[in-house]
Amino acid sequence: MKFFATCPKGLEPVLFDELQALNVDAPKQTLAGVYFSGGLEAAYRACLWSRVANRILLELQRCPAETADQLYQGVQQLKWLEHMRPEGTLTIDFTGQSEGINHSRFGAQKVKDAIVDQIRDETGRRPSVDRLKPDLRVNVHLQRGEATIAVDISGDSLHRRGYRLQSGSAPMKENLAAALLYRCGWPEKAAQGQALLDPMCGSGTLLIEGVLMAADIAPGLLRRDYGFTYWTQHNSSLWKSLVEEAQQRREAGLKVVSSRFEGFDADAKVLNIARDNARRAGVEGLIHLERRELSRLSHPATDAQGLVVTNPPYGERLGDEPTLFFLYQHLGERLKAEFAGWQAAVFTGNPELCRMMKLAADKTYKLYNGAIPSQLQIFNIRARQEAELAESEGLMEGQPDNREPAVADAAPVELSDGAQMLANRLRKNFKQLGKWARRQEITCYRLYDADLPEYSAAIDIYDDWVHVQEYQAPKSVDVVKAFARLQEIVAVLPSVLGVPAAHVVLKQRRRQQGSSQYEKQDQTAHFIDITEGGCRILVNLEDYLDTGLFLDHRPVRMQIQQEAKGKDFLNLFCYTATASLHAAQGGARSTTSIDMSATYLNWAKKNFALNGFSEARNHFIQEDCIRWLKAQKGEGYDLIFLDPPTFSNSKRMHDVLDVQRDHVELISLAMGLLRPEGKLIFSNNYRRFKIDPQLAERYRVVDITRKSIDLDFKRSSKIHQCFEISAL
Template sequence: MKFFATCPKGLEPVLFDELKALNVEAPKQTLAGVYFSGGLEAAYRACLWSRVANRVLFELHRCPAETAEALYRGVQEVKWLEHMRPEGTLIIDFTGQSEGINHSRFGAQKVKDAIVDQIRDETGRRPSVDRQKPDLRVNVHLQRGEATIAVDISGDSLHRRGYRLQSGAAPMKENLAAALLYRCGWPEKAAQGQALLDPMCGSGTLLIEGVLMAADIAPGLLRRDFGFTYWTQHNNVLWQELLAEAQARREAGLKQVSSRFEGFDADAKVLSIARDNARRAGVESLIHLERRELSRLSHPAIDSAGLVLTNPPYGERLGDEPTLFFLYQHLGERLKAEFAGWQAAVFTGNPELCKMMKLAADKTYKLYNGAIPSQLQIFNIRARTEAEVAPRQSVAAPSVSSPVANPVATPIAKPEVEAVVEPEVAPVVLSDGAQMLANRLKKNLKQLAKWAKRQDINCYRLYDADLPEYSAAIDIYNDWVHVQEYQAPKSVDVVKAFARLQEIVAVLPSVLNIPADNIILKQRRKQQGTNQYEKQDQTERFIDITEGGCRILVNLDDYLDTGLFLDHRPIRLQIQQEAKGKDFLNLFSYTGTASLHAAKGGARSTTSIDMSATYMNWAKKNFALNGFAEARNHFLQEDCIKWLKAQRGEGYDLIFMDPPTFSNSKRMHDVFDVQRDHADLINLAMGLLRPEGKLIFSNNYRRFKIDPALAEQYQVVDITRKTIDLDFKRNSKIHQCFEISAKTPTE
């Protein structure tokens, strides 16, 4: 009998070694799996004992299948009543394509028709399709005009052991966890009684798989059903013998385990999930789980050697990296300080972050986590030299505790919470460059603080990459500081870039005389669509600031932007001065601050339009905070372009429009590009403007050029220079702004 065991890409060598150890015949490695031969016992053992495979397929037949008709004929060459009952159920898994079969659904339909037609012709009865629990799962793979027809005797993917009913935010599949353990040589370490520790264990998958290996527990023991359970060729006597053998090995293995298993995580909720998973796996008594921050990671006193294996967050979302730099740096520091003589391994989808650990990898394996290219980096931790442990004259830089859910905006030092010890202070030497930065910040502060006080401004930009080496924007919000690191080019070494970021946050508390807890750090990358408006964290912490007599709510944590575009301050104040007695329209209104200023200035009515329900609600809160009722202030959650196209007639005296540079949001009717589409957008808005009215059009595309044809239709005045306040003079291309109105008869 010929079989094919499938596995995730990159795990083929591990699966080959595993099947070879199970004594299958003629194993042969290929892309995404391993071929092997043998009787039913070999296949059953693979289903029961393989920790890496996804499926085990029993090959029935190969046939030409360039066309749908050829595929149908080839499938009917198999005697299907030898594999299922006439009234049974089936499901077809079809992959591949040919000239005549270009869709997997179509191919699956042809296979199903061939099987059902054959059985109906022979018995007068027909099987039915069951997508959930079929009696027979048929797998057909079409490649180079040839179809391979097989019975899937594994059924549901073998990585689903049965112990994990819940998981954390970014769960790792069980067979990937097992493969990482194999790559780290865990079975040999377990045989020596070494320890296994995961400092960010999440739902406990690595630890549970580690125990199953150490205790010689078959990963398939917890599964109730396999693909062969209702297959007519299933040999239940043989299967029960193998189950009894596995059960006996489990009982003996549990008694012989001498390794310690420890898992830590900062999230009590996910630890509860880990405990439930370990209990269902029957290994809860062997795993010690504890809520503990990464800063408290320490060497277990009774274990002289072992393996630290973990899968830290690696930044799937916009702006994650600054926080994760601290995390990986701290992990490296704790490993070097506490685990000399141990082996450590980190599995990550962002290998660049591992540079923060300042450890040289002894081995690196390229793997995949789902579709994400990833790496397993293995380190042999050596004792630190005297120079490395000697105290240094330094400036204390705040450190970030271990994030569990990859927060994007994180205070540089978090306030203490129940049962969590504060992170240790990481020393950073104040370099000549950092001293230059401190001097520049002091100079800017001296100039801007006086100006801000005169203008009654308490939110402004203090620094905007004035020194190219320290590439960040630093904004003051009352007693808070919002730091946005600009993403460094790929040519810049990530470790050096992070060191400079550390120096930024190190000098800010002393220069500004604020606590480190009041510094919020983010990374600003090139934007696409509505990424900058998408939620990044869940703090729901709002700060009440004032501008031009308006109270405005800003959120420094949860989004890349804060709810207030500081560079638009002069435009908002101009709107406030001009809005009295006017009907005001705010398109792409964001959190409604321009509308708020219009209302403060005495507008007869305001209308704010934005696609986001979140920002509509935020705008309503801003209005409520200032005591403005909704009777004269309207909020519409709409696609602005679609809404404009549906409107007819003049209805507004003053319109403000600040569209995104580019958007391909699924909620928009079409892809929007401000350079390409601004003329059509302006024409639509001008159609709603009363004869004496004015449109203020702004955008932040640095290379924007307004369409010359607009100047032929309307009076267009570039007011950009007068809308750039003192705090943005160093970055005069932060936006471009135009006043557009109808031409007078003399024009």
């Protein structure tokens, strides 16, 4: 019989070695799998013992299939009553396409029809379709006009061992975990009694797979059903004998395991999941699981050698990267301090992060975690090892529009000459801007904005908190050097400004698209109550891309407060509606705030409630501003603030917004709602923005950009552009 064992991309060499060890005939490696031949026993052993394969397919026939009719006739050449009962159930897995078959669902339908029609014609009975637990799973792959028809004797994917009913976030599949352990040489290490430790173990998959290998436990023993269970050619006595042999090997293996298995994680909930998984796998007595932070990672006193293997987080969310720099750096420090003589293996979808560990990888394997290109990096830990990483020259530059958060708690670092220069510049700015801010009764202001190009960040004061926004370095800047400078920025701030280190919050600024500016990035829910122009405003330095208050618009908000008395005020693209709050504080007759984000509108309502303003005269509308403007008729507002984003293709919006392209339409629509003596204040933060000359032919347009920028933003004179627009 001819078989094909499938596996994830990148694991083909590991599967080949594994099948060779199972003594199958003529294994041949190819893309996404390995061909082999043999009798049913070879296929059964592969189902029971393969730790890497996804499926074992028994090839029945190959036939031409350029057209649907050819496919139908080819399938009917097989005798399907040799594989299933007339009243049985089946499902079809179909992949590939040809000139006449361009959809997998259509191909699967033709295969199903051919099988059902044949059995109905011969017996008068008709099999039915069961996609979940069929008696027969037929696999058809169409390539270059030829269909390969096979029976899937594995059934459900073999990576589903049966022990993992729950998992943590971003779980690793069991067969990928096994492949990583093979690549690390774990079976040989386990035979020597070495230890296995995962410092961020999550739901315990790596540890459980490690125990199954060490104890010679077949990964398929826990599965109840296979694809061959109801296949009419299934040899139940042969399968039973193989299972009994595997059970005997399991019992013998558990008695002689000498390795120690330890798993740590900071999340108590996910550790409970790991314990349940280990219990279902029958290995809970061999794995020590403990809630422990990475900072407490230490060498097990009783183990001279072993393997530290882990799959750390590598940035599923916006805003993860700055925090992960610290995590990987700390992991490297703990490995060098505690695990000399051990081997360490890190599997990550962001290999650049591994450079933060300052360990030279002895081996690197390119693999995939689902669709994510990833790497397994293997390190031999030597005493006091420091990898010499080449640092490319270059300065951090660029100033994208939006921000993404991560709370930083950096370890102390020795300050370089550059960091001393940074500290001096911060002291100078703090002295000068601090005096100005106190005179103006301003408690939140920009202290530093990439004054020194090597330290490219914006640093803002929020009362006794410091908000650091690192500008994303271009790809030409070495990531390790950029991170070192970032550490120095964070390190000098507490002493220079006299604030606790815990009050320094770090974010990285990079361009965002779509709805990313509205997504919550963290779960601290830590709001700070600050004051501006007599208004109390809630800001959140940690959870969102922005803090809830654009500091550069402070003069505009104060102007609105001064001019709003007795007026109906409209705030388009209102964000957290701080401009509306200032209008209400200034005595506006009414305020209307429009934004498509419910999150920010709810934030705005909290701001109003904090200041004692009810919603009776202050209205909040969740809507696409362009669509809302087009639906309005007649004049209704005395003062309008229009501050659109530079670009947005959010799914919440009816259409794509480009402020340079669309500003004429936006302004015209807003002016249609303005009363004759009213004023529109139009602002945007697109640095290359050019206002269309045709607007000056229709309205009175005054550029007020210079007076709308306070002293703390003079270095960033292009932070926004601002215009007053009124009727001629």
